[in-house]
Amino acid sequence: MKGRRLGEFALIGRMAERFRHSHPRVLVGIGDDAAVLEVEGGRVVATTDSLVEGVHFRWDLCRPADVGFKAVQVNLSDLAAMGSKPLAVLLGLCLPDDITDRQVLELADGVASASRLIAPVAGGNVSRTPGPLVVTVTALGVLDGGDCLRRDGARPGDAIMADGPIGSAALGLRLLTTRPRLARRYPSLVAAYRTPCASVDLGVELAEVGGVHAAIDVSDGLLADLGHVLHASRVGARLDADLVPIADDARAFCAEMGLDPVDAALAGGDDYRLVAFAAPHAVPALEGLGMTRIGEVIRGKGRFELFRGGRRVPMPPSPGYSHR
């Protein structure tokens, strides 16, 4: 991809055109020192996450628009995991010298597509870098009247409820890196990896339904993310791996590849589905929202009982990904 090279301010202007959808909450948007947002009062929720070229994405596996789209969704997912309604996002780009204007604008299209109807792009910044592309999104939301879904609120007896399917993103990555020709037959796996959609509405509903004590989004992998909640809440869990919701495409791809789709669901990451920890009385309501009961919270910090086929099995080794 080649093309005329815009300067920093012209490039920002061209990106801003893509984000220009007036929104009553955005009092001051792109082009000033900072964004100003109208908030009715109460609790503001804020999160930030970066996608780094070569770590979180590879150009041979996804397009610029996918990267922009995913960078927003990853952050909206963190808002959802708090039960928060999105308000706006900020976009920070560290641009390597060899990225073209066209790639940057395609990336901006992906950002606009993910944010347009949910959380307008209200500001950000652009910088050069001698290294890889870094796309940083900050998402801001509000907690209206609902509960704040922290990680440290799970209690013994709580049902562990999963928003499915889980494992598809990790299988999509595996497909793209080992059997790219199968991409056409399993488009849902490829999409789960490239362009995941955060459970924005579900997060707000979980905060409003009552009885949800904790929640997290599955980004590091189901077992790893469950572990974060158990650690913060000082409790244990009993998990029935057979109940974890798995997509039909995931089962079919695994059958073809000789893989275990349950392993993919337990250890994989990047799904951005929600897991909620709820009082038993809230289970029917959560099932009504499409969630599946996959286990329960038990006493004992760090205790983890994993069941498959009705039998207790050992934990898989080192689930999750460490950035250090």
Next chain:
Amino acid sequence: MKGRRLGEFALIGRMAERFRHSHPRVLVGIGDDAAVLEVEGGRVVATTDSLVEGVHFRWDLCRPADVGFKAVQVNLSDLAAMGSKPLAVLLGLCLPDDITDRQVLELADGVASASRLIAPVAGGNVSRTPGPLVVTVTALGVLDGGDCLRRDGARPGDAIMADGPIGSAALGLRLLTTRPRLARRYPSLVAAYRTPCASVDLGVELAEVGGVHAAIDVSDGLLADLGHVLHASRVGARLDADLVPIADDARAFCAEMGLDPVDAALAGGDDYRLVAFAAPHAVPALEGLGMTRIGEVIRGKGRFELFRGGRRVPMPPSPGYSHR
């Protein structure tokens, strides 16, 4: 610097210890999916900016703590330029493989030092990168009752008021890169470059004093940043360069080096002082806040009249820095 290597979560834990100062506004801090902040309602201000190794800083010119400190100040300065009171910051780190735990924790010390009493670190994220260190700070603030100091509010007849001194940071960088042995004799220049302090209180006062129509912080350079306001406000300016506040150390260093301190003030950047555009009746109040009148807004978009020694002089070529 060598040392035991902590994993991602242990490292985050060690950093979080440095940021652990309970604050009533931070309802949920580090360790959850997102931060939750108490806001009394009204207007929330948000800004994000990154410092990239090799672009915004070099390890031979500053220490890890300086980088962390500056990353916060740069963002607090953007809040100040909107007239906003800081609320909290988020810290995003992209860590190269060769950075040591000790360097990361020193950087966190710098972040803590800049944020502790002003805007607690309420969250963030850590990622690996195959490239240079990227430190991204997002700063959140509120506009209580005061004006919002936008870039597009300057009006013909407004006085242009500068918070001084200006130019010291650019001279500090020049000193460090060309005459490092002079660092001991001009510590204020070195500090202006390495550890600038945002005009946090002044920003809030400008919003409250009444009659301030626009403001910006000097990050790209005085002329470049003035240009941003003039462009957004569709007005021109007459600037008396002799009135721009310049530090004694800057004058002395320039005399020794055969440099013009006024040129450094006009073209330099990284000062993080505020420039306000205010109705004439507000000038005494702004002078009472330590600001200096350096010019006035005139009609005519893009018109820029620069005076030195009572005479009009041509504009210096291409002030400011482009990240593209």
